[in-house]
Amino acid sequence: MLSFSAVHTLAGCLLAVDADADVLGWGRPATLLLLHDRPLHPDGPARLRAVRSVEFPLHPDDLLTDPAGLPALLHRLATALGQPDREAATAYQVTLDTIIGLIGIGPRGRLLAWAVVYDDILTTAGGRRRVHRVDAVDTDGRLYQLTHLHGEEHPALAVHDGPGAANTTPAGPGLAALLAATARLAARSQR
Template sequence: MLTPDTIRALTSWLVTAADPSSFAAPGTPAVPPSAAAPPDSIAASYSSGGITDIDDVEPPYTLLVLHDGDAVDAPPGTRCLATVAVAIHPVIVGSYRRGLIDLLPDLAAALAPSGHGAALRPNGLSALVRRRAAEALTGVFTPPQAGMRLLACAIAYDDVHTGTGTGTGPSTGTGGSEPILMVRRIDAVDVDGRVYQAVRLPGAHATVLVDDEPDPLDTPATYAGLAALLAAAVAHTTATPATGG
């Protein structure tokens, strides 16, 4: 069970991470330099399918994996968050009829340990792409340092937002509908099953909604895929401990 302090730290991290510049500025406290320029990407895993290089397009989709553990060179009992960010090429997401909703479960199936019976849809990942995706994700979900624990899995993306019911969108002054805005969203699921939804409107700080007891009928569309990916990561790291071999 995560402590209240850990939940608050995760929520605070989401506020910062919802700013796209977090992943373009090495040294940002919430995103270590290694996360700002990750060595792997889901795009690289799909290179055999003719996908263009990840540098050719500004990737609007980012898979985020969080671990926490004792901070190095800090007083005993001090803990820190460590983040790895992995770009997902928009062409990959666009190849799925429902985008992220269909892609995330396929990534979970690719990561599932052999023999667990995880099945991909007939038009999902090929065997080669599945293997390459599993290799990339294995590194992403491996704790960055000994003693760290997997904390949460998240997906950051751009989305169309009308501002309806948020009270944070600018008023049109006409008493009519809210303007349509492009916003940054991060959906996250932690190891206790909580759901986090961060939304950052243009020119504003992100707001974060934390749901301790998520209703399956009232969760982000990415929830099922994120939960499956997090569960697969836990099973995968348990089945393949770091033994150095």
């Protein structure tokens, strides 16, 4: 179970991701991020931890320009990552296996969440507005929804907790499936 401090730090990491996305500009393809933590110092105490995000590269054929296709993409990736046959590993499995090895998920490093950063259109009574979104699901099933309206200085961040929280956004179930597939792949990698 993630501590209050870990949840708070994870939320701060998502705010930093939004700031980076804002600098890079609007209209970019969806980006997947694997969020993890590890000890701040390799030989230091395990209680001092640093949260980081690693971009998970998508194949050019999977790059989305329409956010409506995002839930299907996330489920397709989770299925590809969840294949048990290591001899017939997909390119995504090999990539994730490499990332897991490099960031040290295992005895000292922890998987925290999967996130997706994408641009969307928000329809309100006042019309349609462009938004940056960052949706994330952590290992406890908590859902983080960050919405940054175009032209607004600050984003809004909501954290939903409780049973079924990940199901409250279209990307949530796919992110939860990615977490499960990643945890299984990390466990196999440690054997």
